[in-house]
Amino acid sequence: MKKKVLLAVAVTTAVTAVTASGVMFRYLSDLAVRRMQPKMPMPVRRRVCRSQQEDLFKDLMDTAIKNIEGIPYEEVTLKSHDGFTFYARLYRAEEEKRAVVFFHGWRSSWQKDFGLNVPRLLSSGCSLLLVDQRCHGKSEGAYITYGIQERYDCLHWVEQAVKLFPALPLYLWGVSMGATTVLLAGGLSLPPQVKGIIADCGYTSPEDIMLHLLKKSTLFGAPMLIAVYRDHFMRHFGFDIRCCSTKEALAKSDLPLLFFHGREDDFVPLVMTRQNYAAAKGEKELTIIDGAAHGKCFFVDGDTCLQKVTVFFEKYDR
Helix, strand or coil: CHHHHHHHHHHHHHHHHHHHHHHHHHHHHHHHHCCCCCCCCCCCCHHHCCCCCCCCCHHHHHHHHHHHHCCCCEEEEEECCCCCEEEEEEECCCCCCEEEEEECCCCCCHHHHHHHHHHHHHHCCEEEEEECCCCCCCCCCCCCCCCCCHHHHHHHHHHHHHHHCCCCCEEEEEECHHHHHHHHHCCCCCCCCEEEEEEECCCCCHHHHHHHHHHHHCCCCHHHHHHHHHHHHHHHCCCCCCCCCHHHHHCCCCCCEEEEEECCCCCCCHHHHHHHHHHCCCCEEEEEECCCCCCCHHHHCHHHHHHHHHHHHHHHCC
């Protein structure tokens, strides 16, 4: 009788573990790539999805977004290489000196990632094209692909920007996944109007960031799981997380680069930006902001960051 009880307990435990693993797998898979964010199961640590300083700067962010809504803009659309319609907002400076195309982060928006800087950039002569990345905001899309498809979206937005601003120097600016998007696009054939790239807290590859987040969010072996997820994404979502890396793209580009990263970032590790910086063969500068968590460099020390950006623009506008 005792053996039967022990066997029943063992079987129940095994079934529960398998079920929990399946729930966790589906949750992390959906969280990674689907537009609709799934409900978070108990085993997942909430800090995986949220910046440490999200609440601290919420009022500042909300005020910035309200201030933007009063500024006139044009809506710009784009048809992607795989048939989706994408959207962006175009804000024109009164005295245009340059144009900047912005790419926000994973499950974020341009309002959250760049809204704080829009008024100051406009007043300094920057016309702004603020993109809703695929599967975000108004833009269509099947799945979020961590820069894999987004790099080609970026290329098409650049082509659009050249038509909108034929006489202006262009810059690309991205935060988090957006930073990886613009760095990967730097390895493609960008037109000569693109003078430089600004990358804030970008990661080194889709595989690297997924491995890092799996280590944070699960109790299972992340290196083993990453192979399972890679196969799952290829079979069900049609992309390979090992197909590209920013380090390889940067080795092909000689565009000037301005990197930012928060020292307290525990979502995308600082070491990833250091590796991207080391891989870049063109002119480059790295600014690390003490006390800044993920994507919060311009919230923690906006004056220093914008001063760096202004110098960068003035240096390469020619």
